[in-house]
Amino acid sequence: MKAALVEMLTVYILMLLLFQPVLHDIYSTRANAVELVLDSAIQKAASSDNGRFTPEIIEEMRLTLEHTFLLDPGDIRFFGTTTLTPRGEYIEGTLAVRSTPRWLFRELFGAPDREPPEIVRYAKQMSEAPVR
Template identity: 45%
Template sequence: MRQVIAVLLISTLFIVYMFQPFLNEIYHLKNLAVQITLDRGIEKAAVDGKFTDQIVNEMRMTLSEQFHFSIDEISFTGTTAAAPRGAYIEGSLGIPAGQLWILPGIWGGETEIKELRAYAKQMSEYIPR
């Protein structure tokens, strides 16, 4: 009986040791994808002085086509009113985090992150005419 318990404990730790780094890497890459997509979007929005529907849809399409997220799962909040040159525009882009733990019943629980969110702020270059 002791051997069975030892094998169960060791196999659980072995599974975590072998597969948890992959989930951590996936989490990191998702976070990086959201941040890079938002950075590209805010560069375009700085020229227009706001996040236009075209820029927001382009960011959503990028995450949808290249990283295979559902468009409905992607959330965006940001400056939608034109900001003159010198004012700041802000944007926040989020996606669902997915599974963070290889054995979520043992670790994780209520403190698990539900959404990956990137935030960016940049000075507007828009000159109203």
């Protein structure tokens, strides 16, 4: 009995040591990817050529997340300013993707719903578009 308990705890601790850092790295990479893609897109949207999130900019964000960071297209949501915004007003955008698990044995400690279901990033920048 004692040997079985020791083996079970050893396997549990070994799994935590081997796989827990990987889960945190995956989550961190996904969160950074969302932030970088949104920052790049809002700079394009705020430029004098656009003045809003155009369908091309939104599609470019989706394609970057899908092909570069290998996210599922159904896991990506975007809300933002799609109407032409004159210079001096703000363009806003929110990009959300489904979150990955951060803990290997989260149900074991009685906190299955503590993690947010999505990684959400918000950006706001002043428009440079001259509206005529």
